[in-house]
Amino acid sequence: MSEVANAEPVYVTDALIAEDIDAYLDQHQHKTMLRFITCGSVDDGKSTLIGRLLYDSKMIFEDQLAALENDSKKVGTQGQEIDFALLVDGLAAEREQGITIDVAYRFFNTEKRKFIVADCPGHEQYTRNMITGASTADLAVILIDARKGVLVQTRRHSYLCHLIGIRNIVLAVNKMDLVDYDQQVFDAIVKDYAEFARGIGIENFTAMPISGFKGDNITTRSANTPWYSGPTLVEHLETVEVLSSVDADKPFRMPVQWVNRPNLDFRGFSGLVATGSVKPGDDIRVLPSGKTSKVTRVVTLDGDLEQAVAGQSVTICLADEVDCSRGDVISLADNPPQAADQFESTLVWLNDEAMIPGRAYWLKLATQTVSATVQQPKYVVNVNTMEHLAAKTLELNAIGVAELATDKPLVFEAYADNRTLGGFVLIDKITNATVAAGMLNFSLRRAQNVHWQALDVSREAHAALKNQRPKVLWFTGLSGSGKSTIANLVEKKLHAIGKHTFLLDGDNVRHGLNKDLGFTEADRIENIRRVGEVAKLMTDAGLIVLTAFISPFRAEREMVRSLMADGEFVEVFIDTPLEVAESRDVKGLYKKARSGELKNFTGIDSPYEAPESAEVRVDTTAESPEDAAERIVAMLIG
Amino acid sequence: MLRCGIPLASSATAKFPAMSQLLDRQTLTHLERLESEAIHIMREVVAEATNPVMLYSVGKDSAVMLHLARKAFYPSPPPFPLLHVDTTWKFKAMYELRDKMAQTSGMDLLVYQNPEAQERGINPFDHGALHTDMWKTEGLKQALDKYGFDAAFGGARRDEEKSRAKERIFSFRTASHGWDPKNQRPELWNLYNARKNKGESIRVFPISNWTELDIWQYIHLNNVPIVPLYFADKRPTVERDGMLLMVDDERFPLLPGEEPVMRSIRFRTLGCYPLTGAVESEAKTLPQVIQETLLTTTSERQGRAIDKDAGGAGMEVKKQQGYF
Numbered sequence: 026m027s028e029v030a031n032a033e034p035v036y037v038t039d040a041l042i043a044e045d046i047d048a049y050l051d052q053h054q055h056k057t058m059l060r061f062i063t064c065g066s067v068d069d070g071k072s073t074l075i076g077r078l079l080y081d082s083k084m085i086f087e088d089q090l091a092a093l094e095n096d097s098k099k100v101g102t103q104g105q106e107i108d109f110a111l112l113v114d115g116l117a118a119e120r121e122q123g124i125t126i127d128v129a130y131r132f133f134n135t136e137k138r139k140f141i142v143a144d145c146p147g148h149e150q151y152t153r154n155m156i157t158g159a160s161t162a163d164l165a166v167i168l169i170d171a172r173k174g175v176l177v178q179t180r181r182h183s184y185l186c187h188l189i190g191i192r193n194i195v196l197a198v199n200k201m202d203l204v205d206y207d208q209q210v211f212d213a214i215v216k217d218y219a220e221f222a223r224g225i226g227i228e229n230f231t232a233m234p235i236s237g238f239k240g241d242n243i244t245t246r247s248a249n250t251p252w253y254s255g256p257t258l259v260e261h262l263e264t265v266e267v268l269s270s271v272d273a274d275k276p277f278r279m280p281v282q283w284v285n286r287p288n289l290d291f292r293g294f295s296g297l298v299a300t301g302s303v304k305p306g307d308d309i310r311v312l313p314s315g316k317t318s319k320v321t322r323v324v325t326l327d328g329d330l331e332q333a334v335a336g337q338s339v340t341i342c343l344a345d346e347v348d349c350s351r352g353d354v355i356s357l358a359d360n361p362p363q364a365a366d367q368f369e370s371t372l373v374w375l376n377d378e379a380m381i382p383g384r385a386y387w388l389k390l391a392t393q394t395v396s397a398t399v400q401q402p403k404y405v406v407n408v409n410t411m412e413h414l415a416a417k418t419l420e421l422n423a424i425g426v427a428e429l430a431t432d433k434p435l436v437f438e439a440y441a442d443n444r445t446l447g448g449f450v451l452i453d454k455i456t457n458a459t460v461a462a463g464m465l466n467f468s469l470r471r472a473q474n475v476h477w478q479a480l481d482v483s484r485e486a487h488a489a490l491k492n493q494r495p496k497v498l499w500f501t502g503l504s505g506s507g508k509s510t511i512a513n514l515v516e517k518k519l520h521a522i523g524k525h526t527f528l529l530d531g532d533n534v535r536h537g538l539n540k541d542l543g544f545t546e547a548d549r550i551e552n553i554r555r556v557g558e559v560a561k562l563m564t565d566a567g568l569i570v571l572t573a574f575i576s577p578f579r580a581e582r583e584m585v586r587s588l589m590a591d592g593e594f595v596e597v598f599i600d601t602p603l604e605v606a607e608s609r610d611v612k613g614l615y616k617k618a619r620s621g622e623l624k625n626f627t628g629i630d631s632p633y634e635a636p637e638s639a640e641v642r643v644d645t646t647a648e649s650p651e652d653a654a655e656r657i658v659a660m661l662i663g
Numbered sequence: 664m665l666r667c668g669i670p671l672a673s674s675a676t677a678k679f680p681a682m683s684q685l686l687d688r689q690t691l692t693h694l695e696r697l698e699s700e701a702i703h704i705m706r707e708v709v710a711e712a713t714n715p716v717m718l719y720s721v722g723k724d725s726a727v728m729l730h731l732a733r734k735a736f737y738p739s740p741p742p743f744p745l746l747h748v749d750t751t752w753k754f755k756a757m758y759e760l761r762d763k764m765a766q767t768s769g770m771d772l773l774v775y776q777n778p779e780a781q782e783r784g785i786n787p788f789d790h791g792a793l794h795t796d797m798w799k800t801e802g803l804k805q806a807l808d809k810y811g812f813d814a815a816f817g818g819a820r821r822d823e824e825k826s827r828a829k830e831r832i833f834s835f836r837t838a839s840h841g842w843d844p845k846n847q848r849p850e851l852w853n854l855y856n857a858r859k860n861k862g863e864s865i866r867v868f869p870i871s872n873w874t875e876l877d878i879w880q881y882i883h884l885n886n887v888p889i890v891p892l893y894f895a896d897k898r899p900t901v902e903r904d905g906m907l908l909m910v911d912d913e914r915f916p917l918l919p920g921e922e923p924v925m926r927s928i929r930f931r932t933l934g935c936y937p938l939t940g941a942v943e944s945e946a947k948t949l950p951q952v953i954q955e956t957l958l959t960t961t962s963e964r965q966g967r968a969i970d971k972d973a974g975g976a977g978m979e980v981k982k983q984q985g986y987f
Contacts, residue, residue, distance in 0.1 A: 046954040053880060058693035127847065129828040130821045132874045139693040141872055153849050160851040270690040282706040287739035295735075297703045297853070326737040336691045338702035338735070351710050375849045389854055392710070448852045457858035459848045 052136065059267055062143040062158045064182035065168030070199045074168065074237030075131055075144050081244050082133040128158040137263040147178055152185065152408070152422040153375040156462055159186055160448070163268045164193035166258070171204045171234075175217045181408045187227050188371065188424065190444060193265050194230040197258065202236040206249040225411055231261055272335035276360040277301030277309070278446060280391035281353045285340050293324055293340035294349055299391070299445035301357065303341065304332035308358035311349045312436040317358050319344040352393040354436040354446070362446055364434040365468030371426050372399070374419035376453070376460035382418065383550040385584035386460065388431060390449035396432040396587055397451065398554070401547070403427060419461070428469065432588075440464035454583050487567030491525045495564035496661065497589055500573045501582060501636065502599030503628050504614055505606040507645045508573040511599060514654035516571050522662070524569055529556055531574040544625040550581050557585035564593055569661075577627045579634040597657065598639035603628045605646060694881055701728075701869035702735040703853060704832060705816065708867050709742055711857035712814035718803075719745040719772075721757040722933045723889050724818035727878050728870055730887045732816075733768055740769035746815070748806055749776045750798035752787055752935035754911050760890050775806035787937040788916055794935070804840045807864060814857070814865045822874045832871050838862030879956060883949045892930045893952060895944040899923035906940035931956070
């Protein structure tokens, strides 16, 4: 305790604050900002290092220090010494268990910069938290315990930082006090790390011997390491180049967040400039439409700007009435990004529920949100050994490379060139959870060459000729619930009154179009996807389509719904209890499933997710098929 | 009325050159980056939420947040209302500024007072923690439910308190307004997933990454109007339980032997006047206030009684129950 309390605060120039506050404010106003992360486990002294940085920069106040001393004695792991870890572990569960679970953000200043530190947990099960903290960082401090050297987790953290695109890596060999500040120990660790770093593509890093606990080479050059001539940790943090200056040198891109239209005389496009800069008079192009115009004004509350640069949130006015809305990207006219709908991507899976190949997820990239399906991964990376392994899916914390396809073209750039237009998240359509972070590597050639054929006879024309509104009546329910029976009756009745219909039946489709598919979860999803696409083409032809598929998963039914125009998808839930369906057992399938002869049978060893808000629900224990069919037809033509 | 000579109506035209005009190089200053981030967050919410609202507590953080909102949507007024969850126990000067700012910004001001707390006469003198619970926590939940707001901007900062440091910028609450700290959505880059499940709502913190010093400096640079109580002046006070309390109106029950004393004081944070401790100070200008803030040895929430409830996890527990 005594040692720590006596440490000289070195960052905040107290004298300047006391003597000339205006000069101090002027200095502070011109500071730049660096965001960095610290990686390492509790044992590596990560929290102690952050506590030290906060303490040395006077970001810990007396009342907080008093509380800290108190807590240190009660639950600390440093005996009578101050346990800085308690300062940064914010959640009750973390303090009790002595581990860091979630990313915590901390702030401190030096004379040159303001810093935001993301304190990330080190355990493998918190990879997703580390990726979160790393995604906004300009720099990573990788901590190594000098007594232990390069460990499996050092490799994992380095790989993740490199993957997310952090180019400034500091290898902080910590706890040098516990190895008597031995240069040989330090050199051996650096050599070991350099070998590994080269192997995964880290081109350079800065290594330094430190002690977070004793304060060596943190803010002042340590007398204990005369053999080290490099910068202190803080000196390095103060001078390293920040990401936004790198972005400013790239071509101009601004994803449109919001169209500002207070009255008929003003129309501005609001967004955060991702890269480059723009000024009035510049020729721009709106993507994906490709329309061009000229910038007339860069508007802010404080008056118009002469130019807007990367990192600024601005509102831009254009010379022409071009069509431009949220999701579009405004770019330099002669150097625009591309649009594509198929990509190779690197994914980090963040959710307890594993990725399901073929399932549609929301993909959010910059201000664009589209529906996307991911293929089975090409490989996953063992984050401890960097080996590429074959895999059918991505589990929580898995990192893999997979192809993905979107339902609409995305304006994009490779993540390596542009974080904003290359980084995305996947969102589960049902739970709304953020399930994956992704980085686009490149678009697949086939997407660029297959253009949607614009047809002269429109879907409206098809429907008008048939004098009907196209629909998809999607019958879902357990095997034997009565889907096919009722769908057949509905089709007969529609046919009788002159409607043009087509019935897609589960069994029939599996004899032809989908005969290559089995009954695993992935195959079931693909089965529904194909049927959905066929149904969509049929509605384009103006037909009323009836489908009778178990379609057990809510997500796939929602995917099909999203393919159709608003109001065209009618979900019909044939609600028959399992025991009733099983007692009917028209095809003898339940018997086979019960005996184990038939695997993955819905209701027995594979789940059925009942619709939550189907347009039509038929309770077959209370309503006859005839009545139900009559009701559906009445609803349709009424 | 305002002691630092800041004319309210012209707050948009700062006496300093606009921060972005200072740009003579390609690297933004930290305040420019923080401002840009906050504006980006607000625009995302407006683009993706159906019925957003800004919680306005009239404090300095709220003042900055409101100013940022005006910048984000200029020349449109911010396309959402201000909501003040009132306890009826705020300082008089706060009510005055609140009404003025609503006018200046061209936004609707909704004031909500928990009718049950009103009826039962809940007050900070007789009811202690129950006062905060009923007026603020319950009042906020009732107001959000009443108007059906699905996203609410709040002026909380991560440097304020330990559990706040771990909270996301888009923080989801269950239908009963609870917070589950162990089950927060990962928030990568500046991509915010604003998709809600039925009944869920979002609390959004656009100034999460600002520190107290950043707030002061921004107010200074942009001439953001703030309550005069932040500046030192002679005010009637009594000392109680180690806190300097200001006798703001006649509802303040004096204990036997207590006599209000005029002291030169100011406030580092503003809440309900009977719960907010003042500091003795001579700082009458913003630079002086900032100077004192930097030289002080205690954190700003130190004057708040609320953080000391329920042991070390006071704020975390309150947040789980629906406190902002």
